[in-house]
Amino acid sequence: MHPLVAATPTPVHPLPRLAKALGLEPEQLWVKREDLTGLAGGGNKARKLQHFMSEALSGGYRVLVTGGGPQSNHARMTAAAAAMNGLGCVLVLRRPETEDLSGNLLLDRMLGAQIHWVDPIPFAALNQSIVDIAGAHTQKAYPIPIGGSSLPGAIAYAQVAQELSTQLTFDLVVVANGSGGTQAGLAAGLGDHARVAGVNVGAQDGIDAFVTDLAAQAAAALGLPTPNGAAQIDHGRIGLAYGVPTKECEEALLLVARTEGLLLDPVYTGKAMAGLIAWARHGRLDGKRVVFVHTGGLPGLLSTRYTQWMGAALVDS
């Protein structure tokens, strides 16, 4: 593990007051704090950056180049990893350029990243821009794909599943699924898809088969058996679209904040927790010990878009 990136192992602790509010026993509900990995606000992408950073440093690269949306958590964490290792950072972000300087974008700039705006182009084209911009850079520049799923990220989460298994005995983990790498890795590490419940946040289509395949690849890379079954993903929590918060997500953020003092984000962890809450209320978690994997994202809540949304929600709560 490289000493200059993620703060691991991350802690695990119970959520007894939330459990009680959901009609569960106090010892039934736990959280794995992947939001405490460091890197200017933390989150699941730190584990993957660990891998990319050691490749970049050993290859003598001077600049990291990555990209995503204006509120990308992965972009902000890459900017932090670059700063703490003395490298430059270019972030290739999709317009709107009018996005005001708040949330992750504010932190990107504070961390010294250079922002390269591009028109809203598809995922593959944006990944190609990252490669092109790195290739044209005056210094040796290391391209990192958008915070999407890749084998190193899934392998890192297979190792997180093993880390978690040394911390606690449990039946099920619940996690947000954006591009699927985190869920795939957890399933690979636990050896069984039935022990990982993913909640689709609507970032990408066709994630079911993708997660099952990626989990098999991650397991193979680590010499582990192919996980049993197929990816378990709840597709019912997206609402209107990726990034558009739902009423259930609003309830989840406020309930978790007020029972446990724990802050979730509106794009990923809030929708994942909305899934967990619905399953608890339908009796699907009865008799199980469940670990919610908090994958971070808090800086996004502090962007103007979401502070306005939450501000409006607080008027009637």
Ligand SMILES: Cc1ncc(COP(=O)(O)O)c(C=O)c1O
């Ligand atoms: C805070 C947060 N949680 C969860 C995810 C989803 O992770 P994955 O893409 O591995 O499904 C992301 C991805 O960007 C994220 O930023």
